[in-house]
Amino acid sequence: MQGIIRTIRDGSGFDILLLGLALLYLIIFSAFPIIYNIIMSLQTVDMFTLTSFNRPFVGLQNYYDIFSQPVARTIFWNTVKFVVLSIVFQLSIGFGLALFFQQDFPGASYLRGLFLAGWIMPALVVGAIWKWLFAGDFGVINYVLTSLGIADDRIFWLSDPNVALYAVIIANIWLGIPFNMILLSVGLASIPRDVYEAAELDGAGAFERFRSITLPLMRAQLGAVISLGVIFTLQQFDLIAALTQGGPADSSNVAQYWSWQFSFQTYEISLGSAVSVLMIIFVIVVAAVYVRSTRHEHSY
């Protein structure tokens, strides 16, 4: 007993205790739910078996049921579109802004900081604001588009099944721009200035310098930002809940929202866990690639 107290006070027991507490917490509230999720996805879990510990085992039936749902195809492609389009635009706009604010002018870093206001706001509030911006009859976006002559008529952003998904994507791009911009700015700042100066002396134009210096030197950063983008986009739930709730008729539904709908709206909990298991596996694979790549870059 004395020995245990001494090692906690003054030895490696101290390290093990500090590390162990946090890890134990994460095992109980993160790792165990994942395993439990996998088990539930192989059982029938609904309102009747919710509290029971002894549920019927159905094998891969739930997975089969998800894929045989008629909307599964729509939701799969919606999720792909949601992730790819969000990332392409977040990244290119974020990169453009990072390059712009990298230039030397008064207030550059202050203005860049203001962009982060979009990132710190609760996504549900951002969704509420965009819902109002997108409003069909009195929305300011429709007003701007029609008065600039870009759109002939009002677009019913959130109730037209052909555009609802794009409305959600636009709002998500807005949310993601600051994060992309800040991370890429850090990368840009770490490129030594004299590399550019040398290239300029050799007669390389602005575009040539971007292509042959900035892009190659930013490769690691871009990789990290893209994988973080995939992860964050697949976490996006609040925005969809505020804007369209997956509708109309699942036209803007994506996998993470679909999973939640199964569990909390139709109470087909085992279907919800099956979708959730597939998505968690995907997210973890992306995260593993990301972590490996960043740890190779900075082996400290």
Next chain:
Amino acid sequence: MKRYVLLILGLAMTAIYLFPLYWMYLTALKSSTEIFQYPPTFWPSDTQWNFLEVWKSRDMGRYIWNSLLIATGVTILATTLGTGCAYVLSRVRNVWIEIALFAILMMQVLPSSLMVTPIFVMFNQIGLLASPRIAVILAQTAKVLPLYIVLCRATFVQVPRELEEAALVDGSSRIGAFFHIMLPLARNGILVTSVLIFLQSFGEYVYARSLIAKNELQTATVGLQTFMGPNANDWNGIMTYAAIYVTPILIVFMLLQRRIVSGLTAGALK
């Protein structure tokens, strides 16, 4: 000259980006007839100050109180569990630590909307849903703890090892050195990271919506969502609610902006 052209361009881009925020405040200040004017006005013609009304009629005090309670609980739990863990991860290096760090980085990315299904069933079975706010605190802590550890670890890495070793040579115990040397030196990083997870938990939605059944225990995000309902047209009130809710977040953020940015980028890229 060129610098001022750039400044004007920069201001224009920032203004376009922040337009949604401007529109929120503007709608909150407009009268309920003015918001349905078409073409819309870009400056309120008849400014209304209905903040107090919305606060009372939507019972915002209770919602915000629940959000604060949950955010505070999460922050206390995460800092208590995470700080020591971050310290050990920054000091000890072996295969096991590498594995632990990798696992923590993986747990950082789990989306709440996917984790909520097993957490709901599990909490239901052990009876935790009877105290739903505690359930949300526990679930949300699991969500933010890995991020807290990663960011805090980056702070501890920057504290020179020699300072701790000197204290140990002087006869201080490990616990003593941790509390008297390491914690004070890493204080700023710990504080900023705590503020960050506090703000994140203050805006939490998925767990509150899914684990809390009673309306009087709900958070401000869920309150806003119910306000928006299916046929919402009180946009004036909704934007007032949103403005009341996010203004403190924005103020805290603007005050700590520089520190949060540097902490965040250190954690994400190193």
